[in-house]
Amino acid sequence: MIAIQAKKLSDFVASVFSRAGSSAAEADRIANYLVTANLTGHDSHGVIRVPQYVRWKNEGVIVPDQKIKLLVDTPSLAVVDGGFGYGQTVAPQAVAVGIEKCKANGLAAVTLRNSGHIGRVGDWAEMAAAEGLISIHFVNAAGSVLVAPFGGVERKFSTAPYCVGIPRPGKGPVVLDLATSLVAEGKVMVASRGGKKLPKGALISPDGQLSEDPTELYGPHTPDGPRNHAQGKGAIRAFGDHKGSGLALVCELLGGALSGNGATETDRRFSNGMLSIYIDPARVDIDHFFDGEVARYIAYVKDSKLAVGHDEVLIPGEPEAKMRAERGANGIPLTEDTWSSIVTTAKSVGIDEAAIAKAAG
Numbered sequence: 001m002i003a004i005q006a007k008k009l010s011d012f013v014a015s016v017f018s019r020a021g022s023s024a025a026e027a028d029r030i031a032n033y034l035v036t037a038n039l040t041g042h043d044s045h046g047v048i049r050v051p052q053y054v055r056w057k058n059e060g061v062i063v064p065d066q067k068i069k070l071l072v073d074t075p076s077l078a079v080v081d082g083g084f085g086y087g088q089t090v091a092p093q094a095v096a097v098g099i100e101k102c103k104a105n106g107l108a109a110v111t112l113r114n115s116g117h118i119g120r121v122g123d124w125a126e127m128a129a130a131e132g133l134i135s136i137h138f139v140n141a142a143g144s145v146l147v148a149p150f151g152g153v154e155r156k157f158s159t160a161p162y163c164v165g166i167p168r169p170g171k172g173p174v175v176l177d178l179a180t181s182l183v184a185e186g187k188v189m190v191a192s193r194g195g196k197k198l199p200k201g202a203l204i205s206p207d208g209q210l211s212e213d214p215t216e217l218y219g220p221h222t223p224d225g226p227r228n229h230a231q232g233k234g235a236i237r238a239f240g241d242h243k244g245s246g247l248a249l250v251c252e253l254l255g256g257a258l259s260g261n262g263a264t265e266t267d268r269r270f271s272n273g274m275l276s277i278y279i280d281p282a283r284v285d286i287d288h289f290f291d292g293e294v295a296r297y298i299a300y301v302k303d304s305k306l307a308v309g310h311d312e313v314l315i316p317g318e319p320e321a322k323m324r325a326e327r328g329a330n331g332i333p334l335t336e337d338t339w340s341s342i343v344t345t346a347k348s349v350g351i352d353e354a355a356i357a358k359a360a361g
Contacts, residue, residue: 027087036123082112083114091123113260137165138275146158172321180238185217188218193223258275
């Protein structure tokens with residue numbers, strides 16, 4: 001395990017994407033969002049994605065420096081096509097459209113189709129919350145069938161993330177950001193590269209046996225080689241039995257079917273779809289009740305008698321804030337396999353040993 005300071009890691013990752021064909025602005029943006037995911041403890045959506053993103057770009061799956069196209073544009077509704085651009089480029093453009101419409105009208109809905117991997121969905125909820133807006137996001141991933149429905153063993157869903165962001169004046173927002181699978185696919189990737197092991201029974205084999213072995217999803221693989229879920233036979237399980245499975249179905253239908261991205265299909269180009277709903281609480285809260293009630297109720301929840309092994313009741317967003325402070329001070333931990341895979345990618349785009357050594361510190 002090595003630890004790299006966030007700024008140093010971000011600069012290095014930006015240099016990789018700049019060499020891989022992105023503008024300097026896009027390279028910096030992708031690096032910032034990936035490193036932020038690591039800072040908040042979501043390593044599955046962090047720099048471990050660098051080799052995958054560069055491979056996708058080289059294969060034509062992702063197109064650098066894309067600008068979104070507005071296919072439908074009304075005062076409160078937009079249908080957006082991302083043109084298979086990097087998610088870290090086209091998703092914030094789509095969110096900015098939703099924020100602008102919501103501020104003008106109090107309520108807005110935006111669908112996004114044909115986006116590259118949009119990363120940590122919590123980023124987009126935080127972006128809206130910073131403008132004082134509530135947001136709700138339903139996401140799917142066409143071309144990434146990984147999750148078995150409750151009662152089945154075959155892959156039918158993507159990891160189908162769901163996210164809600166609620167602003168709090170003077171404090172960090174409440175951000176509930178979760179995959180509807182028992183674990184995100186990126187957490188299987190992390191485990192496959194020597195990181196945190198999967199929880200018991202996270203995966204299921206074609207014969208119905210529960211497993212924690214990443215080879216169920218990826219098939220045989222080398223430590224620093226690529227991960228291709230098409231090579232595996234097993235699936236990730238939905239969380240919460242029928243509850244997570246039902247929410248995954250809703251995310252596929254709203255984030256995928258309604259957006260025009262398509263509900264999950266196997267033999268197609270990868271793309272994320274997202275339905276985002278934005279609400280301006282200032283327009284709804286005519287009695288100025290909301291902010292005080294949010295504060296009161298959160299304090300009430302946190303004042304619970306503690307269960308054995310817990311020293312605090314945390315609300316969504318607080319674990320990320322704590323991790324951001326810790327890793328901001330002590331550096332971002334990366335397994336040797338993860339760093340090796342990033343180094344291999346960096347060398348493939350022409351970054352020399354001196355730059356690699358400088359980044360590693």
